[in-house]
Structures are given as C-alpha cells and as structure tokens.
Amino acid sequence: MKALRKHAWITGLAVILALLILATKLIQPTFGASGVESLARAALPFAFATVAQAVVVIAGGIDLSIASVMAVCSVTAAVLMEGNGGAASLGIVLLVLAIGAAMGALNGLLITLTRVPDIVVTLAMLFVWEGVALLILNAPGGRAADWLRGLIIGGLPIPGLGGVPRALVFLLVLVALVWLPIRRSRTGLSLYAVGSDALAAFRSGVNVGRTRIVAYGLAGLFAAMGGLSLTLSTGIGEPIPGPYLLASVAAVVLGGVVLGGGKGGLLGPLIAVFILRLVRMDLTLLSVDPNVSAIIEGTIMVVVVMIGGLLAAKGRL
Amino acid sequence: MTHEAPLLDASGVEKRFGAVVALKAAALTIRRGEIVALMGANGAGKSTFVKILTGALRADSGHVRIRGTERVVGSPAEARRSGLVPVYQEPSLIPDLDVADNLRLGGTDPAKFKAWMAELGFSTLDLSAMIHSLPLATLRIIDLARALASEPDVLLLDEMTAALPTDLVEAVLRVVKQQAEAGRSVIYISHRFAEIAQVCQRAVVLRDGATVGDVPIEAGAEERIVEMMLGEAIKPGETAAQRAAPAPSGTPRLAVRGLGATGKLTDVSFALHPGEVLGVVALEGQGQDELFEVLAGARKPDRGVIEVEGSPRRFAHPADAIAAGLSFVPGNRADALAMQQSVRDNLALPFSAHPRAWGPIHMRREGEIVARTIERLQIDTRAQGEVGRLSGGNQQKVTIGRWLAHGCDTLLLFDPTRGIDVRTKRQIYPLVRELAASGAAVLFYSSELEEIQLACDRCIVIFNGRVVDTMPASKADEPRLMRAAYGLTESAA
C-alpha cells in the first residue's frame, strides 16, 4: 500500500514531466533534440547536487555544504587541468572524485565525532569549504580539458531512441553505477535504517556512525561529480558556490524523499530536477516577465506540494 | 551442578543519567538452561540493566563476565556475537523498512525467522509488509522471532508480553520453555507473576537499582518477591464478586450501534452507563484497536451510530471526542507522549489544546493539579524533565494521569496497565473504580484477563469485529473469557 503510494508519487512526477515536455513542444514547435540536449546539460549540476542531497536526507541528515563542496571540486579540477589537458585529466577527474568523497566523509566524521546536529556541522562546513575554494582560486579561472568537455556535449545515438543527450547518459550511468549496487546492499539498507530510526538501527546492530560517514561520503562523491560537471560545462572553475543548495533541497522534497529520513529513492528527485529545469526553460520560451517568472516558479512549487499533501492526506484517512 | 562458569555473570553494575541513579549495585548470574526472572517495580532499573548487558548502554562501573571472561560489551552487534540477544522494551525495528529488509539489516536468516514466526502462530506474515504498518503486538513477535533466529545463548526479554493478548502470551511462554529445554538461557522481565511462575526457576529482584534478592520460584514466593521489590507488602485487590455492581439505568453515557470501520471492525454495539466500568476482551486484532480509535475521534467510522448522552455524535478529530467528554488512553504510550517534554507539560497538554487556552498559563493552579496527579499515581519524578527518560511503567502512568488531571466523563482505557508494576496496578484498579463512583463511565480493554474481575462491572467480548458475548464481571472467569474470545460462545451476545 505504502509502496504503491510512493510509486504513485513518482508516477505523478513523471506525468508532470511528460506534460511539461508536451507543453514545451506546443510553445516552441521547433523544440527538439538540441533543446533536450541543452536541458540535460543544464540539469547536470542540479541533478548531481540533488542526488547528493537525497542520499544524505535518506540517511536522516541534511547537507548544507553541498554547493560549497561542488565549488571546491570545480576549482580544483579547473586549476589542475590548466596545462594538463591530455590523458592526465583523467587522473585529475579521479583525484577530484576522491577529494569530494573525502570532504563528504569528513563532514560525516565530524557529525559522528562531535555529535553536533547535522545541520550545524554542515552549516559550519559550508563556510569552511567556501573558504577552501577561495584559497584555491580567488577569481573565476582555470580551464577544463577539451576532450572531457566533449563528453557531455551532443547526443549519443542509441538504437530505437535516436540521439540521447550525452549529458543525460552520463548522469544516469554515473548515478546508477554508484547507487544501484549500494542501494540493495547491507550498507544501503543501513542508510535507510539510520534515517528511519537511528536508535532502532543501532539496536539492530547497525554501526550508525560508519553509516553516517558513508552517507556523507557518497554525497561528497556526487557533489564532486556536480562540481566536475560545472567545470566541464563552463570550461572554468568558479569559487563562489552556485544556487545549488536550496535547489537541491527543493528537488529532494519534490521528489518524494521525506526530510527526516528513511523514505524515498533517487529517481523521484531526479525527475523533480528535470521538472524544475523545464519550467525554467518554458518561462524563458514564453518570454514571461522575469519578475513574474519567479512568482510562477514559486507558485508551481507550492501548488505541486500542496496537491501532493492533499493526496497523501486523502490516502491516510 | 557442574563447575562450568556461568554463561553470564554481572555484578556491581552502576549507571547514572545525570542526577538520576538508574543502577547502583545490580547483579545477576545465569547458567546454561536457566530461565531467570528479573523483577522490580517501575523504574527499578531492569531495562537499563538489560541495555547494559547487551551493549546498548555503557555502565559507569561494574563487572560483566561472559562464560567466565570479563567483558565490556560495546554494542548490540557485539553482544549478539557473544550470544547475548535482547528483545528491548520498545520495538527495535526500522519503521520505514519492510520485514525482510529488517532481517537483512541484522543479518538474520529469513528461513529460521519464518520458522519461529510459525512457531509463534504467525505463519502467514508477509515479509514485504512495512514495519510501520504493523500492529504493536505483531512487532513484538517479530522482534522475538528475529532474536530467536540468531540462536542466542542468553535471550533477554524485556516486558516482551506486556503488549500481547493472552493467546500470544501463551505462545511466547511455550517458546521460552523450549529454549531452556534446548539448553539455552532466558532472562525474563515481566510484571505478571503468573507468567513468571509458569516458566522461571528463580527471580532476581531489583530495587532502586540494586539487586536485593535471588529467590527460587515456589509456592508462596510471590508475596516475598513483591515485598522485596517494593519494600512493603501489598494487599490483594477487591474483585467484582466482592463489589455491589451498579444497576445500569437511564440514558447511557455512551451508546454504540452497528459501528464498523475499514479494517477489522465490522459491527459493534453496546451501551455504557455513568458509574459503570465496561471491560472489553479480545484476542489480537479482533477490531478492538479500531473501536477505541473510532470512539476517540482518531479514525473515521464507515457505518454505525455513536450516541453520547442520547444524542448522536460524529467525531472528525479527537478534539471533538474530548469535547463530548470522551478521553482516550492509547495502548502504545509512544503515541500519547511528547517524549522530550516534561512530565508536567505532558500531563497538562490537554489544558492548552483549545485556542481559548493559548494565553498565559495559570502556573500555580496548574502546578497544584499536576502535583496532585503525580501524587495520586505515584509517578517516579526523578527524571521528570523529560518523559522519554522515565521508565516504561512511569510513562504509562503519565498517559493515564493526563486525563485524571483534565477530568473526563468517559474514559477509554486501552490496556492501561501495560508494563505497570503490581503496586501501581493495585492503585489503578481502585482509581478506575473511584472514577466510576464519581459518575464517570469507563471502557476498559485489557489484555490481562484477570483484570476484568479486578476493575470492571461488566464486559463484552469481541471476536472478528463483533460483540460475541456480554457478561457481568463476576462471572468473567478466565476459561469463560477465553472460550468467548476464540469465538466459541455458548450464550448469545
């Protein structure tokens, strides 16, 4: 029953996404492969930030430092790749992923060691990582290896589907590669268990501290992917964190992951990211007054969650 | 007796929580094949002791030897590896995972688990059911079966049976005995002497955090143990037979006709008069939960009529029921308490519910009412700053005390003595009688059949969502109740 409802939420999101795509096509009849491609590329950093946030929220935490971690990874990559364009950049990518995971794990470790609530620790780390990013690069700069940038540009011909944007493939493959093996493992269960009821999890034999560190480490890894995707899409590193923190929280909640932990998956938040991006695109296509578009974005967010709340309440009684 | 070292031997265990001394000299020894009762009044420290023995808490000092070697058990996982497996007083399952995932989390073998569930009478449990959707009694059984599946040398059961109806209690006791027969040991915590007499060989008695006795269970042991537990003797309660039953007359306070709700409640009718205590008896899951929730306004009925003082009422929210004078004490205290708040805030919560009462609190007047309630129920106030830190029994008292403080016309008590020690039980029955005598009507569901005679005037038996039998409490002996509860009625409803 509950599972059905959860999937109903994801189905609902998928329907909204489909309707939005349809609407986009109506607004802009020329909307096609290139539109989808640029949509996917624009969604990339948001999607990784959201996935990172979702993992932490599932495990009962919240990570306010996501955007700063992305900034650190982005500038690190950009600085290192400046002058190391070729094969070395592959090593740099791996290094940055490791750095991201380590930064996340450090967040988790601090939470576990100090027992200070997640929100306080990650708020403090937001400033720390922001500072680190500024030390690495004090103004936008650096560069990204061109061949890496090519990886996320354009489409990938897939039989039966036509051109699927590389950015989308890149996103799904990476997320699935990391998440799917974990999701069904004991570690994955532990994430959900700790998020759902940390005391019961501890009494069931889960190592709560280790699980938290894993959750934040995974978030750091995904945030590093987000940071790299920023570097790849702009070609440089920017030390000022972008608007990814609130966006990630919004997408996570819209995607059906309950703040407080234990519920939801990654698929919902991913769909939510695309919904939010597509709304943005449609507003631009409609050349809506930019001030009004903020109102519309806010209204859509509020109305969708209100309808969701209403449906959930109906189901509950 | 062999000279083999005891499986578990703890002594001098101390534990403080801030200013509260939970344990000061707890000791316990258990050998292979023994079933030992751990007894003590509410707040004596039983649960704390179990948590320390199984690594959920760290002792401040003391010695724990497992098979003769001194150990500090660091976590429940470690305890399990040493063969010590607990079932804690509160369910320790993950609410948002299904049963199967909960098993995988703890590394429990599903086949063994299923076998134990079948043994306990749950052969049809759906392993893909989410924990939060299952009733408390089922959760307790799952907790137990999971513990059994790991084949523990010492099984520690902390008030395992408190929330269970009679049939399941029997199943649990059977399994506990089997454990001992298989050469395993069990530490058994319960406030019900009848159960202890059935399975335990001896009882370790805790009082105020110290072990004060280790007594063999034999005829006449009950009084000795109670005296050790409480430091005083208590007198037996008055039964229905010794009481003059009031003759119900006039408009009933609460009349229910043809009540049904999604789930297990199909068709229940009864009338409850002022001054009357009406018992409700049912096995697990016969619709009694739904009945109480509907009457409390916490669940919408599908059909049927609820009349209060002769006029039909519809409750859309518990506030409506409360306004109609119906107050509900749920069976699961976690549903009723704001665990991080003080005893006072919990007791006084209903006072502040209505927007009219959102203004300044009359601190002195409220303080007096609260103090009187604490006094009346003898709530252990050592940890009163946070209800969650009270012992289980004391928490239970707070859930009842709230409505005593608030005052109510009709009290809906769902298994109110769950986890309460003998002394307090003996205080609660007269309390219920007192309430009735002062004109209140009480609906009293109990999982302990003997309570019907101790507290009620009349009782109804529910089976399959219907009332299958009604009888005066003086006639409600256990065999008759059991027969009715299994749907084997001879008398018409």
Next chain:
Amino acid sequence: DYTIGISNTVQGNGWREEMICAMKAQALVSGKVDSLNIAHRNTDAAGQSEDIRNLIEAGVDAIVVNPANPDGIADAVKEATDKGIVVVAVDQGVNADSAYVLSNNQEEYAYLGAKWLFETIGGSGSVVYMRGAAGAAADDDRDRGFKRALAEFPDVTVAQEVFTGWQQDKGKQQILDYIATGIPFDGIWTSGIDNVIVDALVESDVDLVPVVGADNAGFVGQLASVEGLTGAAVTNPGSIGGAGVTLALQILEGQMPAERVVLVDPALWANNDDKGKEMIAAAQNPDLDPEWPVSVSIDGWTDYSMEEIIACKGPGE
C-alpha cells in the same frame, strides 16, 4: 522587427535593476524590438549558459548579456553566434571572438577612484579597502586597478581589506566594527557600497574621511549634502545595458561597429573640485532609488528619457 534576449545573473541589486530598465526602455524607444525575452535571476555561469541556450531555443535575434564571468559562458555564446544570433556582452567582457563587447572598464574604475583617494589624503596614510564579493570576476578586475594605483603611492597602506559582498548591511556593519577598533584611517575606498558607509561615519560621530564610491543616487546625494564630506563618485553606468541593446540593433541592421570590443571608460566626479561639483549638482535626483546609478543614459548610445527608464517598460508591456 526583432526579438531580443537578455541574460543577467544578479537580481535585487539596484545597479542591475537599472541595467534591465535601460534595456527595456531602449528597446521600446528604438521602435525596432517586438519583444524582449529576459532571463534575470541569481545564478552562476553554468546557469547563465542554460539561460542563453534557452534563449537560443526561443529563437531570439540577438542576445544582450551581462556575463557572470568572461570565460564561463564562452561556449554558450559561441553556440548562439554559430546560429547567427548577435551577442553583445555589456558591463563585463566575454572571451568569445564572435561576440561584441560593450563593457565598463572595471580596472580603470578602481584605478581612477583609488588614485583620487590617495592624492586627496596627501599621498600618504592608510585606507580602508572595501571590496565587492570574493571570487567574483568584476571584483578581481577592480582589485587589479586598485593595486595599480596603490603601487604608485608607496606611502599609502591598506589599513584593512574587507569584502562587503556588495551587501549594504554587511558593509555598514564592517565599517562600524572597524571604527570601533579605534585604529585611525585616512580614507575609504568602496566598491559601490557607499552611502551606508557615509551614514556609518556620520552616525559614529567620527571625523569624516574622504570616501570613494560609485555614482549611485544615494551617494551622489550625500556628496552634495553631507557637511564636511569629501568624496568622489566614479561613474559605472547601469545604462550600459541600453547601449548594448542599441549596439545589437545596429548590428542586426547591418551597421557593424569599427571594433568588436568597446570599453566605456569611467569618469570621476569629486566634490572637491569645481567640475566635479557641477556634475554632482546636475546629477541630483532625490526621486531615484538610492542604489540606482544616476548616470541613467549614455550620450550617443541611449535615446530614452529619464521618465522612460524610470517607467521601466519594455515593448509590449
């Protein structure tokens, strides 16, 4: 008649709001623009690239963009020009050869003000250096200009360097904190958070030191009215946005400019010289939002009247 797209990455800041209004007003009075398609929100270079691509999807004829930084959006700009869309970057340059740049010379802006300040304090002393946002491209450019001036005055030292983040409240708190230390200073250079600084000096009852700010209405008003205040406003016209629209329209009509990159050099109005005083007096406009630059038009580039820019209406509104 044309459709013009606009992309801007800072919202809620007076300067940027004026820039947008200038674009709208110029588009309206030109009579050649059918509709404006404005993407105006707080975001980073990646987000701006998304906006530019959305504008491409929307089929605009030209895009006037205030770049988040010169490199980060270069790809998106190139994609636009590849599709034949005219791109004009205003305020800040962009490193794409195919784009036209009409930018305020930020380095010169800082140099001019700093040089005046150092001269005014007599070539020696210490100054408070109140920068913009750490990690922002414009701040970095201005820092270069400031440092260049500083190198010319070996006896001038920086007493304190702080980042206001271009936030009024933060700037005011910082200067009050600094005043409270009791450490004397001889002048203040601000990156445009200026009127609150003067307020703070006045409120604290300390001797007024020379202050450099931008030509924001509030500060320019103070230059004329605050007893004993010596100060200079460096022009940094937000109306450059209107000029960008003009340039875009010229190019669309086939009038190619002589240079692809035009730097608009700032002017300095000091209230301690007659010419400056005249300019300041002429620029007084108490009705203007104190955050708005008073230089609401640029001769030869914009055609709207004061009323028209204040009305802030674009074509079709």
Next chain:
Amino acid sequence: MTRAKALLRDHPIIPLLVLLALLVGLLEIMRPGIVGERWIANTVKFAIPLAMLAACQTLTMLTGGIDLSAAIVATISSFVMATLVPFYGAPAAIVLSLVPAVLIGLLNGVGVGLFRVHPLIITLGTGLIGTGCLQVYQSTVIATGSEVPEALAWLGTGRTWGFPNALVLFVPFAALILYAQRRTGFGRLLYAMGDNEGAARLAGVRGWQVHLALYAISGLIAGVAGLLYVGLIKAPSLSLAVPLMLPSVAAAVIGGTSIFGGRGGYAGTIVGALILTVLGTMLTLLQMPEGVRRILFGGIILGVAAIHLRLTDTR
C-alpha cells in the same frame, strides 16, 4: 556527574554565554581596545534584527518546521514601508507594510497546517513568490522615491546613554517570546507539536490552528524585524535582509534549538545571534585572506557548537 555539570545541563544558556564571553575576549586580544561602549552598542544593534529573524526560525523549529521566507518577508516589509512613506506618511506605511508579511505567513500556515506540506518547501516557495512580487512592486515605484522614517532610524541607529535604542523594541519582544514559550498554552503546544504531533492530536490539539497562528506570527515578526533593519541600514533595497537568511537559521541552531522540533528555546537563540555577530566582527578584522577567514568562521561555529554540546550533554 558533578553538580556543576548538572547545572550546565539544566541551564544550557550558561555555557553559551561563557563561549560568547570567550569570543569577545579573543577579539579584545586580537584588537586591543575594541571592546568598549561603542563596539558593544554596535554589536547589539546588529544582533537584534538577526535575533528577531532567528525568532521566526526558533518558533517554527520548535514544531519541527522552519521559515525560509522570513528574510524575504523582512525585506518586503522594509521596502514596501520605505516606498509608501512618501504617499501615506510613516505610521500608515508601517501598518500597511506588515500586511504582506502576515499574508505570506498565513499562506505558509495554510500550506503547513491544512495541506500538510513540509515547511521547508512551502516557505521556500512562498519566499520565491514574495521575491517575484517585490520585484514587480518595485518596478512600479522606481520614480516615487523612498524614505526611512525618522522614528525607525532613531530606533535602528540611535543610542541613549550608551544603549542602542533598538533595545526599546527588543527587550519587550524578547521578554514576550521567552514568557510565551514556556508559560502560555500556545508555547507549550509548539513544543508538543514538534515532539509528537500525533500525541498532541490525541490530546485534542487541532494542529492546523497552531500552524496557522505560528506562521502568521512568524511573518509578523519577520516584518517588524525588517522595519527595524531598514532603520539600521537606512537603505531600502530589494535584498536588504536576504543575507540574514542562513545566519538566522544558524543563530537558532547554535543556540540549541533542534530542527526536528520539541527542543530548544529563544534564550539560546539570542546568544546565538550575538555569537554570530561577534564572529562577523572577528572575520572583518582578521588580517588574512578571505578564504582563511571563512574557514575560521566555519571552524569556530563548529567548535562553539561542539563545546556547548560537551558541556551540556549527559550521555
């Protein structure tokens, strides 16, 4: 467990105050002579609006919520007020400017209380809507000028016998909140709802009523805080109080209020706001690269929170 520790646990405000004093001491060592009447007054002046916005976070967090629209609401009130003064005069403008604040609060309350939406998402949404509305509104008032009333400037920036005038507003305000949180029925319900909403329901509490009132009050407080802040900064802008959003959350959580509800209170928040303000000063006055400053800032916040926990925790 010593007496002292029990004292600290029962009065978590004490260690927080000690930590604040330590930070002030550190600042004095860093910049000798800074800690004087003027600096203290400045610090208090800036801490007050922050503490008021943090009141919105504290109260909503007690119920397990949060009000991310508070900083925007404050900005809206201040901007609307300043632009209405030329038309209607200060008193009317002040009253009118609080209307949108309460409206946004009510919208939040409806979303949380009636539609059961998570407060974080609904307040984020209404914040976005508010921002948009403010932008639209400002495009209609560009030419009409704005004015910060004398009275607000007096309140925001003035000092009397060395004390910031803002205390005239803040002391009664804080007293009211401190009183209300523990000694009114409404305050008790906030804690109970945040702790166990189901239990509150069974005790007869209609949650939507509490949420509606709570978020409306939060909106009102945010509005008033905005008015005070614009009196302090004297420059109405479209983003005036927006930078206070994260700090307002930070002040509440550093002060010991739990985002999961049921725990904490306003006294800690006030000290939290002071700690953040003092830290801000330290950050300003440190002669170090900006990156290092931010690292120190984050590090000190974490350190303060960790030490505070050590001192007050009983486990």
